[in-house]
Amino acid sequence: MSPAPPTGEHELLPRGRSAAQLAYDYVKARLLDGRFAGGTLLSENEIAQRLDVSRTPVRQAFVQLEAEGLLELYPRRGALVVPISPSEAEDVFEARMLIEQHAARRAATGGGGALASLAAALRDHIADQEDALAEGGAGFAWSDRAFHRAIVEAGGNRLLTRQYDGLRDRHQRIAAVTIARDPSRIERFVAEHREIAAAFKAGDEELAASLLGAHLQGAHELSRRPR
Amino acid sequence: MSPAPPTGEHELLPRGRSAAQLAYDYVKARLLDGRFAGGTLLSENEIAQRLDVSRTPVRQAFVQLEAEGLLELYPRRGALVVPISPSEAEDVFEARMLIEQHAARRAATGGGGALASLAAALRDHIADQEDALAEGGAGFAWSDRAFHRAIVEAGGNRLLTRQYDGLRDRHQRIAAVTIARDPSRIERFVAEHREIAAAFKAGDEELAASLLGAHLQGAHELSRRPR
DNA sequence: TGCATCCAACTTGCATACAAGCCGTGCACT
DNA sequence: AGTGCACGGCTTGTATGCAAGTTGGATGCA
Numbered sequence: 181m182s183p184a185p186p187t188g189e190h191e192l193l194p195r196g197r198s199a200a201q202l203a204y205d206y207v208k209a210r211l212l213d214g215r216f217a218g219g220t221l222l223s224e225n226e227i228a229q230r231l232d233v234s235r236t237p238v239r240q241a242f243v244q245l246e247a248e249g250l251l252e253l254y255p256r257r258g259a260l261v262v263p264i265s266p267s268e269a270e271d272v273f274e275a276r277m278l279i280e281q282h283a284a285r286r287a288a289t290g291g292g293g294a295l296a297s298l299a300a301a302l303r304d305h306i307a308d309q310e311d312a313l314a315e316g317g318a319g320f321a322w323s324d325r326a327f328h329r330a331i332v333e334a335g336g337n338r339l340l341t342r343q344y345d346g347l348r349d350r351h352q353r354i355a356a357v358t359i360a361r362d363p364s365r366i367e368r369f370v371a372e373h374r375e376i377a378a379a380f381k382a383g384d385e386e387l388a389a390s391l392l393g394a395h396l397q398g399a400h401e402l403s404r405r406p407r
Numbered sequence: 408m409s410p411a412p413p414t415g416e417h418e419l420l421p422r423g424r425s426a427a428q429l430a431y432d433y434v435k436a437r438l439l440d441g442r443f444a445g446g447t448l449l450s451e452n453e454i455a456q457r458l459d460v461s462r463t464p465v466r467q468a469f470v471q472l473e474a475e476g477l478l479e480l481y482p483r484r485g486a487l488v489v490p491i492s493p494s495e496a497e498d499v500f501e502a503r504m505l506i507e508q509h510a511a512r513r514a515a516t517g518g519g520g521a522l523a524s525l526a527a528a529l530r531d532h533i534a535d536q537e538d539a540l541a542e543g544g545a546g547f548a549w550s551d552r553a554f555h556r557a558i559v560e561a562g563g564n565r566l567l568t569r570q571y572d573g574l575r576d577r578h579q580r581i582a583a584v585t586i587a588r589d590p591s592r593i594e595r596f597v598a599e600h601r602e603i604a605a606a607f608k609a610g611d612e613e614l615a616a617s618l619l620g621a622h623l624q625g626a627h628e629l630s631r632r633p634r
Numbered sequence: 635t636g637c638a639t640c641c642a643a644c645t646t647g648c649a650t651a652c653a654a655g656c657c658g659t660g661c662a663c664t
Numbered sequence: 665a666g667t668g669c670a671c672g673g674c675t676t677g678t679a680t681g682c683a684a685g686t687t688g689g690a691t692g693c694a
Binding site: 198236239240243244246247248249255265267268271272274275278279282286337338339340342343346347350 | 425463466467470471473474475476482492494495498499501502505506509564565566567569570573574577
């Protein structure tokens with residue numbers, strides 16, 4: 181990067197990232213954690229003023245987020261935060277199940293110790309999760325995402341991996357409303373992760389896929405249960 | 408989402424669509440049919456001048472197309488037409504197989520004559536394809552897309568349907584280089600479509616999924632074969 | 635009260651201006 | 665010849681101004 185002339189003025193806005201990236205990150209973070217609730221109408225001006233940038237980069241961010249299916253741009257009206265449809269949790273679950281199980285089976289065809297290196301990566305993620313658990317479960321969601329993503333990535337299909345990322349974004353948006361960080365639940369998830377990783381390590385990808393299915397199913401049913 | 412099928416070479420710039428939409432359609436059409444080849448560096452100015460609009464809407468279109476994975480924006484350098492990677496055809500095929508077969512099986516769970524109405528829709532598409540065949544195969548690609556999309560849509564998962572659309576865009580981009588409109592091939596495809604539709608109509612979604620798998624496999628292998 | 639209408643305050647859509655980064659070219663100097 | 669460097673022409677990034685569409689409420693009228 182360039183030497184970043186020490187403006188010193190607005191250190192609140194980390195220059196170095198583009199204004200467009202700033203706006204994208206700002207809005208997306210709020211979309212995913214629910215601070216921008218479904219049904220809300222966002223205005224370019226509002227965001228632009230809050231970030232002290234012009235409408236142009238904000239507009240770019242909006243367009244990008246629309247393409248990701250998180251926003252809907254209504255001409256001359258505003259940007260609607262796409263409401264979470266009733267079936268959305270089901271759809272996300274179904275798609276995750278489809279892609280993750282497929283990837284789990286597919287990872288075995290990579291040959292050359294692909295399963296072993298996947299298992300190693302998973303073990304690292306599990307270690308993170310144990311740390312998160314010890315600290316009250318704060319960072320678990322992120323590490324959970326990394327764990328599952330590693331499996332999908334091991335499937336070796338870039339397109340599916342990309343689609344999976346979008347799926348996890350949506351999942352996160354839903355979970356922001358639903359999930360309580362219950363340590364006992366997290367503990368169970370981590371235990372299931374261990375079993376899955378062990379199955380991969382043992383080279384039994386079919387067992388891994390099966391365990392993964394049960395794991396996803398369980399998490400999904402938990403999230404459906406009223407609290 | 409998908410661009411309009413065939414556009415004439417020098418279409419009059421129809422005001423009524425927004426300039427941004429115009430730019431999007433213009434660029435996307437060329438990305439999909441290969442006129443903008445992979446590896447090319449597009450400039451906002453060039454497109455803007457050709458369309459007689461400013462850079463602003465063109466930029467929007469670029470951002471959107473980047474989100475779809477067709478373009479990569481390099482800061483202060485330009486917009487790179489994403490090259491078709493060697494594995495891309497495999498990845499698209501694998502993802503299509505996964506989603507379409509899943510949807511085929513899933514369509515049966517819709518209940519209430521879901522399979523029957525799907526079969527009816529498919530029959531209409533097949534009729535279009537017979538027409539296309541009679542006219543030399545020109546419009547087949549689009550009708551083929553509609554046929555398969557109907558199956559995916561019948562799966563009832565909006566997220567997967569959305570992802571499938573993106574998949575077909577990529578497929579089209581690849582096929583633009585590969586496919587020759589060989590009437591005998593098309594005839595075979597249409598015949599397979601008939602079998603698939605018949606299986607749905609008979610309520611045998613498992614057979615349909617199986618036929619669909621063979622159909623996709625066959626098309627994929629044909630496209631791999633050097634001509 | 636009920637209803638049509640107008641208006642003011644929003645919104646986005648787009649064009650344009652300008653700043654700033656990247657790159658190849660050609661010149662000067664060693 | 666080879667090396668460094670400045671410069672000009674390209675590119676994008678962003679701010680801003682203005683036009684135009686939408687909306688909701690105040691207002692006038694029956």
